[in-house]
Amino acid sequence: LQSIWGEGFTNPYYLVVNTHKQDHIRTTEFWDQSKLLLDYLNTTVPEVPISNFRSVRYVQFLGTGFISEQTRERWLNEKTVIDPISQAYKVLWNQTVDPAGTAIYFIITLPFDGMGQEALDWIRHMRFAMDDFKGEYPNEEASNYTLQLYGGACGQVDMLDTVSSHLPLMGALTFGLIMVIVAVAFRSLVLPFIFVVAMSYTLAVTFGLAAMIFGLLQWTIPVMAFSIICGLALDYGIFLLTRIREYRQNGFADD
Template sequence: AALARGVVARPVIWGGLAAIALLALATPALGLRLGQPPIEAPYDLPVVKTMTQIEQAFPQAPAPAQVVVTGSDVTGPKVAAAIGALRARTSAGGPVRGPVTATSIGGGRAVVVTVQLAGNGQDSASFHALAALRDQDLLATLGKVPGISYAVTGDTASSHDNIQLVHDNTPLVIAVVAALAFVVLLAGFGSVVIPVVSIVLNLLSVAAAYGLITLIFQDGLLQGLLGYTSFGGITWWVPLFMFVLLFGISMDYHVFILSRIREHWTRGSSPREAIVGGIASSAGVVTSAALIMVAVFSIFLTLPLIELKILGIGMGAAVLIDATVVRGVLLPAALSLLGDRAWRLRLRRSGAGSPRPRAAPVTAPAGPAR
């Protein structure tokens, strides 16, 4: 209640400072890079021992790219000549390297061409080599053979395509989630402004979490303290997973707080009184829930895999920021600046814009008749 009173008394100052702080924290996320980390589990785990034994028994450089060629005559002289031309384009120091081998499978219905790529299989050098293979070398060789088709697979191609798929579709996921949230909040609160404010605040909270994990795990800020080695990126599936989970969690107690504020407002309280009363009446539940979630996510920091550590820091910090800075400062500041406009539906419809009921004045009971 004391925090809410201070915020609604000076919403521009409090809200401005909180927004600047979160935007500054979110800034590193502009350089966020998706990638696939190496396995960093402890050596004494059985699965790690088994993988090490396999690598020792069957030593191999990063898994080669596999070009699967299909068509009517994949074992004919034209395809063989194209594979020879592809072999001639490789070099020991270039992005696409030899040896290039071809294996007929399925009774001659397909040919698998293996090509070595530069890098360790998961770094930028390997992805650059994959792009060179797809966009240059294959187009200049197999791409000129009529009647065949080909596709590139392998560990490097799978990782690259997974990362690219998530990268390309993340804006669509964010748009769909935001649109659904807008519709639900519009139906629940009968206001156009409330959904917009809610979505913006949630996105700001998620952006701050992205900036924090970028600073810590991509830039390697706390490697020694948290016991990990930065690979220069963030595990490709973590940011999108964090977004949908954080949006759902934060929207849960966000709606709870808004419902309490609206109850006070519909009973006749002024907008500022409703904000203070609603936050004060819901603070205990929201704070307790946030502390429980932060404690649960913090357990992830004790686990060996770097993606779980990222989730532990990212989710825990995001919930803590969301339940304090966002819901305790930015939300009351925004609602205080909007006043009654926050709760009125801007779209004209039956009954829209009608005045809300005001609390009846309290009067002394009438005395006995004389």
């Protein structure tokens, strides 16, 4: 399928606009704001041109581009079944506009792999542009619109950003708990810092060698490996220090 329709065909994305007002999609105000939105995204996020968007507002496959209000109403009110364009438009309307007329989604087909690194960068760029749109084109009604991006690797990006933002906290809590355990177990204020330095060195060497040998790592590997490496380093460190402490208590000297 990708060889026929392009890499992004198998992983489409969906730009959802929720107006929170019934029957608002067919109003002149929304029709104007939606064109401003598409033009803004086309300029701000050039990686995916507007020709890759498909909705009742912009229909590239019909060869018309932006749909005017007059054309929209003519196609939606067409009663005959012999007009294939109006029938196709009605089908697209029923697919992309909710029955209450409050929300609409745009189908976006990327010109590159929808699950690759380019897609991840595009998702973040797209979301920044969506957040900035209301500031660029302030409008009282449009300020209540909710813009959301779904599909493809959006869930992966959300999970990655959430985990990455909490990773420093997890590291601080892990090292802090280890320092408390070691301080209580060995009644020492120096050993906890030695343990933290040793584990930090072990983590740096492990991840550094892995990146040198295998290249870019899948993002879940450092998250899972962090706890395992800390556990192993603490385990063997305590074994070693326990034996040293026993020998010292039994009267053995350093030499």
